[in-house]
Amino acid sequence: MNAQQPLLEARKIVKSFGSVRALTGANFSAYEGEVVALVGDNGAGKSTLVKTLVGVHPPDSGEILFEGREVHIHTPQQAREIGMETVYQDLALAEEIDPAANMFLGREILRGGPLGRLGFLDKAAMRHRSEEAFSDLGVRIQDTAAPVAHMSGGQRQGIAITRAVTWASKVVFMDEPTAALGVVQTRNVLDQIKRVRDQGLAVVLISHNLPEIFEVADRIEVLRLGERVARLRPSDVSMEDVVAAMTGALTFHEEEGS
Amino acid sequence: MLKHPRLTLAALCSALALVVAACGEDDDSGGGSASGGGKDYKMTLIAGVKGDEFYITMNCGAQEKAEELGVTLDFQGPQEFDAAQQTPIVNAVAAKKPDAVLIAPTDTKALYAPIKQMADQGTKIVLVDTTLEQPDMAVSQIASDNEAGGRTAAEALADLIGGSGKVFVVNVKPGISTTDAREKGFVAGAKEAGLEYVGREYSNDKPEEAAAKTKAALQKHPDLKGIFGTNLFSAEGAASGVREAGAKDVKIVGFDAGPKQVKDLEDGTVQALIAQKPADIGAQGVEQAFNALEGKETTPKIGTESTTITKDNLADSQDALYKPSC
Amino acid sequence: MKRLLTGSSTQIGLILVGLIVIFSLLSFESFFAVANARNIATDAAVLLVLAVGATYVIVTAGIDLSVGAVLVFSGVVAAKVMNGLGGESLGVILVGLVASLAAGLAWGLFNGFLVAKAKIPAFIVTLGSLGMALGAAYLITGGVDEREVPFPLVSKFGIGRVLGIPYLVLVALAVAIVLGIVLAQTRFGRYTYAIGSNEEAVRRSGVNVDRHLIKVYSLAGLLSGLAGFMNLARFGTTTIGGHATDNLNAIAAVVIGGTSLFGGIGTILGTVFGVFIPAVLQNGFVIVGVQAFWQQVAVGAVLIAAVYLDQVRRARQRQ
Numbered sequence: 001m002n003a004q005q006p007l008l009e010a011r012k013i014v015k016s017f018g019s020v021r022a023l024t025g026a027n028f029s030a031y032e033g034e035v036v037a038l039v040g041d042n043g044a045g046k047s048t049l050v051k052t053l054v055g056v057h058p059p060d061s062g063e064i065l066f067e068g069r070e071v072h073i074h075t076p077q078q079a080r081e082i083g084m085e086t087v088y089q090d091l092a093l094a095e096e097i098d099p100a101a102n103m104f105l106g107r108e109i110l111r112g113g114p115l116g117r118l119g120f121l122d123k124a125a126m127r128h129r130s131e132e133a134f135s136d137l138g139v140r141i142q143d144t145a146a147p148v149a150h151m152s153g154g155q156r157q158g159i160a161i162t163r164a165v166t167w168a169s170k171v172v173f174m175d176e177p178t179a180a181l182g183v184v185q186t187r188n189v190l191d192q193i194k195r196v197r198d199q200g201l202a203v204v205l206i207s208h209n210l211p212e213i214f215e216v217a218d219r220i221e222v223l224r225l226g227e228r229v230a231r232l233r234p235s236d237v238s239m240e241d242v243v244a245a246m247t248g249a250l251t252f253h254e255e256e257g258s
Numbered sequence: 259m260l261k262h263p264r265l266t267l268a269a270l271c272s273a274l275a276l277v278v279a280a281c282g283e284d285d286d287s288g289g290g291s292a293s294g295g296g297k298d299y300k301m302t303l304i305a306g307v308k309g310d311e312f313y314i315t316m317n318c319g320a321q322e323k324a325e326e327l328g329v330t331l332d333f334q335g336p337q338e339f340d341a342a343q344q345t346p347i348v349n350a351v352a353a354k355k356p357d358a359v360l361i362a363p364t365d366t367k368a369l370y371a372p373i374k375q376m377a378d379q380g381t382k383i384v385l386v387d388t389t390l391e392q393p394d395m396a397v398s399q400i401a402s403d404n405e406a407g408g409r410t411a412a413e414a415l416a417d418l419i420g421g422s423g424k425v426f427v428v429n430v431k432p433g434i435s436t437t438d439a440r441e442k443g444f445v446a447g448a449k450e451a452g453l454e455y456v457g458r459e460y461s462n463d464k465p466e467e468a469a470a471k472t473k474a475a476l477q478k479h480p481d482l483k484g485i486f487g488t489n490l491f492s493a494e495g496a497a498s499g500v501r502e503a504g505a506k507d508v509k510i511v512g513f514d515a516g517p518k519q520v521k522d523l524e525d526g527t528v529q530a531l532i533a534q535k536p537a538d539i540g541a542q543g544v545e546q547a548f549n550a551l552e553g554k555e556t557t558p559k560i561g562t563e564s565t566t567i568t569k570d571n572l573a574d575s576q577d578a579l580y581k582p583s584c
Numbered sequence: 585m586k587r588l589l590t591g592s593s594t595q596i597g598l599i600l601v602g603l604i605v606i607f608s609l610l611s612f613e614s615f616f617a618v619a620n621a622r623n624i625a626t627d628a629a630v631l632l633v634l635a636v637g638a639t640y641v642i643v644t645a646g647i648d649l650s651v652g653a654v655l656v657f658s659g660v661v662a663a664k665v666m667n668g669l670g671g672e673s674l675g676v677i678l679v680g681l682v683a684s685l686a687a688g689l690a691w692g693l694f695n696g697f698l699v700a701k702a703k704i705p706a707f708i709v710t711l712g713s714l715g716m717a718l719g720a721a722y723l724i725t726g727g728v729d730e731r732e733v734p735f736p737l738v739s740k741f742g743i744g745r746v747l748g749i750p751y752l753v754l755v756a757l758a759v760a761i762v763l764g765i766v767l768a769q770t771r772f773g774r775y776t777y778a779i780g781s782n783e784e785a786v787r788r789s790g791v792n793v794d795r796h797l798i799k800v801y802s803l804a805g806l807l808s809g810l811a812g813f814m815n816l817a818r819f820g821t822t823t824i825g826g827h828a829t830d831n832l833n834a835i836a837a838v839v840i841g842g843t844s845l846f847g848g849i850g851t852i853l854g855t856v857f858g859v860f861i862p863a864v865l866q867n868g869f870v871i872v873g874v875q876a877f878w879q880q881v882a883v884g885a886v887l888i889a890a891v892y893l894d895q896v897r898r899a900r901q902r903q
Contacts, residue, residue, distance in 0.1 A: 056788070077790040092788050094781035096848030097774070105778060106789030108771050119770040308877070334870055337880070340826040341819055346863065349623035350870035354614045367731055368819035371743055431825045432728045460727055462825050 005068050007032045007202050008053070008084070008171055013062035015045075015052055022048040023059070024226035030171060030202040035193060037205045037213040040223035041246050046206045047089070049223065050173050054086045055079040066170075083170035087177055091160040095149040099141055099159045100130035102148060103166065133166045134158065137192045154185025161192050171202045178212060190216050210239045222246055298330065299357040299551055301544065304348060305335030306362040306388060307463070311516035311580035312490055312536050313362065316386065318584035319537025320360065323544040331544065332356075339430070339463045341368035348372040358382040358547035360540070365433055366391045382550040384543045387536075389435045398546035402534040403561035404436045408443025408488075411511045414530040414566050415484040416451035418509040423483030426475050427458035428468050428492040437488040440513060444486050456482070461492040468495020469502065476503045483508060490514040490580075497527045515567055516580045523569055531567045533578045538562045593842050593854035595897070596890060600857045600864065607868035614871045622750060628863040629756035630655075630818070631833055632856065633811040635841075636763050637804035638834040639855045643767075644800055645780040645847025646699060646706040650691060651808045652830030653717040658687040658812030659822045660721045663730040672734040680737070684813035685806055691717055692805015696798035706801075714831070721824050730822045742817035752814050759807065764852030776800060780847025836883075837862070840890040861886060 006029035015023040023045045030036050040046050052059040055073040063070055066082055073079050079086075093102050100123070109125045110116035127144055134141055139158030141151065148156060157177055164172050174193070178186040193216050197203050207213055213220060214234045222230040222245040230245040230252035244250035303320055305313035317333045324331040334351060336343035344364045349372055351359060359381050363369035370390050377383050377395035385399040393399055415425060425448055430437045441458060448455045456479055461468035468491060476482055476499070485500070485508060487493025493512025497519075500508050512519050515533035522528040539562055546556050567575045608616040634651045641648045662684035669676045691713055698709040744751050767773035775796050778786045787793050816822060841858030843850025862883045869879045 075790075076788050080790065086788075088788070090784075092782065092785035094778040094785050094848065096781035097777050101774060101778070102785075105786065106791050108774065110771065119772055121769060121771055121774060123769075332873060338826075338828075341821075341823060342815075342826045345819075346623075346627040346866055347870055349620070349627060350867040353617060353620035353623065353867070354611075354871050365819070365821065365823075367821050368823065371738075433731065433821070 004031065006030060006065075007067060009065040010049070010053060011063050011065070013049065013052055013059045013064075015048055015057070015059050022226055023052070023062075025062070026223060026226060027228045028053070028221060030204050032170070032202050033197060033200050034218040035197050035203040035205055035216050037207060037217035037220045038223065039207065039210075039213065039220055039242065039246060044223040044246070045226045046223055047175060050086070050175060050204065050206060053079070054084055054173060080167065083168060084173070085164035085168035085171075086173040087157075087160045087164045087175065089175040089179070091156055093148050093156060093160055096147050098127075098147055099134070099144050099151075100127040102159060103130045103133065103163045105163075107167070130162075133162050137162050137165065137195060138188060139192070152185070153180050154182065154188060157181060157185065157189055158192070161189065161196075165192075165196050165199075165201070168201060171204065172196055173204045173206075175206045176208070177205070178207070178209060186212070210242060213242075214239060222252075224248055297551075298328065299548065300330050300332075300354075301358040301360065301547055302332040302334060302351050302354075302356050303386075303540065303543070304344070304351060304359060304361040305333070306344070306364050307339040308335040308337060310490060311582050312387075312514050312534070314582060314584070315580040316536035316540035316543075318540070318581060320540030320544045321584060322537075323541035327544065327548050329357075329544070329548060336364070339364050339434075341365035344369065345372050348376065352376045352379065352381070355379060356381055357551055358384065360384045360386050360543040360547060362387040363390055364388070366435055367433070382547050384547050384550075386539050386543045387436055397550040397556045398543070398558060398560065400539050400542050400546065400560040400562065401436060402539070402564050404439035405443035406561075407513065407532050407534070407564040408440035408445075408486075409447035410443075410564060410566055411440070411486050411513065411530075411532045412444045412447025412451055412453070414532065414568075415486060415509060415511045416448070416453055418511070418529045419453075419483040422452055422454075424454045424456050424479055424481060425484040425486065426456050426472075426479070426482055428461050428472060428485060428487045428496045429458050430463050430489050430492055431460050437492075440488045444488075453484070461487075461495055463489070463491050465491045465495035465498060468492045469499035472496045472499025473503045476500070476505050476508070485510045487512045490516045490519065493528065493531075494518050494522070497522045501527055514580065515578060517582055520572070520579055523567065523572065526569070529568065532564050533567050533575070533580075534564050535562045535578070536580060593851045593857060595893065596840065596842055596854055596857045596861070599886075599890070600861050603861065603864050603868065607864070607872065610868075610872045615868060618748070620867065620871075622745075622748070622753075624860070624863050624867050625753045626750050626818075627867075628859050629750070629752040630811050630814050631830070631837065631863075632756040632859045633759050633807050633814065634830060634834040635837040635855045635859050636760055636852060637807035638838045639841075639843055639850055639852055640763070640767065640776055640800050641706070641804050642835070642838050642843050642845060643776050643780045643847060643850045644797060645783070645845075646797070646801070647710065647835070647845075648695065648801065648804050649707065649710040649831045650695065650714040650717055651804065651811075651834055652827035653714040653721070654688050654691045654805055654808035655812040655815060655830060656822065656824050656827050657691070657717040657721040658684040658809040659816040660724050660730060660812075660824065661687040662813055662816055663733055663822050664724060666734055666737075667730065667732055672736050674736070677734055677737050677741075680734075680816075681813050684816075685809040688805045688807070688809020688812065689802055690805070691808070692802035693798065695805060696801030699801060700794040700797040718824075721822075725822065725824060727824075729824055731820070733816055733820055737817050738820040742820065752818060755810075755814060759810070760852055760856055763803075767852055772796075772799075777848055780849075782848075833862070836887050840887055842890075842894055844894075858890075861890075 008030045010028040012025045013023050014025055026049055038046050051057050055076045055078050058074045104126045109122045111120045111122045139162055178189050193203055220232045221228055303317055320331055334347050336347055341364045374395050383396045385393055385396045387401050389399050427441055429441050445455055459471040485496050487496040496510055510528045511530045512528050513532045515531045519531055542560055549556050565578050662680040665683040666676050666680035695709055695713055698704050699706045741751050779793055837858035838855050840861055841854030865882050866879050
């Protein structure tokens with residue numbers, strides 16, 4: 001890990017929902033070309049932190065820096081324009097339409113000429129590009145014309161990941177990507193995560209699954225009660241240490257830099 | 259399709275069900291019984307609305323005459339007294355190219371085109387009960403003299419309320435020749451009898467609407483003394499409305515004598531009914547159609563009578579009552 | 585091509601063909617005649633226009649109960665405008681058409697805005713606009729049908745034909761074809777399906793869901809306005825007492841045609857079949873001589889059977 005500036009950095013993020021203070025001054029950083037795992041017990045604020053970073057709900061206070069410059073992200077659209085994409089826990093797929101349609105949702109390829117100006121879709125082009133993207137990431141889909149509803153959990157996860165990765169140019173957030181998957185499908189997803197990292201993007205992984213984290217993540221950032229309490233490397237600590245950080249049994253110093 | 263055996267089976271079963279249903283044919287169609295000469299003419303009676311005892315009684319009278327003359331008569335009708343619902347039925351009947359059709363048009367204007375279409379293909383048309391603005395294609399129009407009926411209703415109501423007071427009309431909907439005529443006759447008759455006519459509401463041929471509007475009228479005119487309901491559902495609904503409002507002294511005269519209205523008469527909720535002779539209309543309709551088909555002369559307009567039925571003469575007037583089935 | 589053959593609309597289409605075959609066998613001369621086909625199509629034309637709009641709305645997992653009332657209201661507006669202008673020229677008739685469309689569009693915008701922005705359930709919104717539109721129609725006419733319309737509207741457009749096909753049928757078919765293509769092949773259609781399938785996912789993709797919903801309900805309103813004008817042309821009167829069950833008939837047609845009430849699935853082709861199945865049933869029953877009351881029983885049974893078969897097919901595909 002290089003001692004360069006983070007690609008994405010959040011400082012002192014505060015977010016409340018009514019009387020519930022979900023984030024109490026949280027910090028976060030992600031560097032390019034790495035997988036950073038965001039862990040914490042239930043209610044620590046992981047999903048909330050990600051959602052503030054991708055524009056689903058902007059923070060009450062705090063700053064977000066992208067490539068060193070401060071940015072204000074108020075809508076998912078703005079996050080996408082910066083180059084950040086998200087694989088949500090609920091996948092956010094429209095089940096009744098096909099994988100290609102989901103891939104290009106909001107970014108449809110239109111036919112050329114006058115038909116295109118009327119909004120006619122170039123379904124063949126979208127299907128072709130989707131098939132390429134799926135095969136690049138090792139996602140196996142037999143019938144790309146079938147609705148997503150006909151596909152297994154692993155395939156759906158693959159579609160959601162491929163979508164995020166195809167459009168992301170900088171950062172991909174993944175919220176519990178393997179939670180509902182079986183062994184073989186989990187293997188595929190972990191391989192996909194590594195491939196994405198190897199392409200040079202930053203992957204932010206929210207997960208409860210420590211063995212998986214220890215397998216793919218380069219760094220771990222621990223959230224507890226709405227703030228960051230530790231920054232660890234899997235190579236330097238044990239899983240028990242991580243759990244201890246999550247529960248507060250052990251305290252680590254929140255080092256600056258790597 | 260054979261990849262989906264269950265689907266095929268379901269489709270075949272539906273088809274079978276339809277065939278069976280089709281074989282459970284219209285029990286109202288009189289057999290072309292052997293009595294009398296004449297070719298086996300095929301006729302259809304299209305009512306204004308299916309479930310109305312007035313039209314059912316008309317059909318009974320028509321069926322009797324049909325048997326006598328040796329012709330076959332079908333009975334059809336829409337669910338509601340609505341031109342948009344009656345038109346597809348008229349079109350379907352037209353496709354069968356019957357020799358004659360007796361029809362009660364649900365709108366004086368809207369039904370002109372479909373009925374004309376039938377007449378143009380050679381079907382003899384008899385307009386029963388209601389009529390059209392332009393009835394030229396019909397060989398005969400048969401209806402009660404509705405205006406006279408309305409006057410009779412006014413006289414009956416005047417008798418019941420002691421010769422003076424406020425009276426109100428519940429009519430069906432505008433554009434129906436028969437009920438419009440009844441209202442006209444009533445208003446004229448009420449004036450002549452010295453009654454105070456306060457207005458009219460439409461029931462849209464729905465008892466619940468008649469009841470609601472009657473209650474509203476009673477609110478507006480707490481001293482209302484009499485109500486005239488121009489058809490079966492309107493009178494029925496008005497009686498319900500009076501009962502629900504607890505207005506015991508209001509006298510009601512209804513038009514038509516269906517079983518519910520007769521019960522209302524017996525209970526005392528309604529005090530008089532002006533009964534038409536739908537069976538007579540039906541029988542005469544068949545006869546006129548038969549004459550037209552045989553090349554004999556037809557009578558362009560026939561007005562049948564009405565009778566006033568009260569609790570007193572109910573026992574003697576059983577024949578005049580409308581039946582729910584033949 | 586494969587989708588076309590195994591799609592639900594194909595199966596519904598086969599049922600329609602099956603019915604036509606059965607009725608033709610039972611009563612060939614009467615049923616299987618050009619005049620009869622023409623009548624069935626004319627009877628179905630107005631409902632088809634309503635059902636096309638209903639398809640879009642239901643595919644977004646919404647519903648529109650106000651269609652019959654907006655039809656009546658638009659017809660009333662058109663009749664009043666044309667009679668106000670006076671005369672029987674084509675120009676007056678065209679102004680009447682524009683007035684009818686505008687009236688329908690206004691109600692559609694009203695519905696769409698409340699559903700999308702105020703987040704009131706579509707069932708409630710359109711139930712409310714049903715009452716308001718019908719009430720407004722009664723207020724404008726005083727409860728009495730407007731029975732005078734420019735005569736050419738009825739004589740030329742209402743009962744007129746070109747190449748033996750009634751104008752009303754041509755209009756309905758044109759609407760179905762154009763909007764069918766839009767639904768299947770354009771971005772607008774795709775967003776309609778996607779929103780019905782997972783509205784939140786579409787929002788997160790950056791698509792303006794609210795604006796799209798407003799457009800969809802406006803489209804349904806516009807088509808109700810067109811249907812109102814066609815109805816006026818057909819009957820020559822505003823028929824304000826009728827059309828009470830148009831909304832349910834449109835929904836039934838859409839559902840019989842394979843569209844899911846939960847959204848995300850459906851085709852205009854299926855809707856076309858769904859409109860014709862009850863029409864053919866009613867026509868065939870009368871011709872064959874089935875007791876009038878069986879017609880309702882049969883249509884209700886077909887509706888349930890069509891939905892059930894669709895569920896079975898879908899469940900089997902999902903495994």
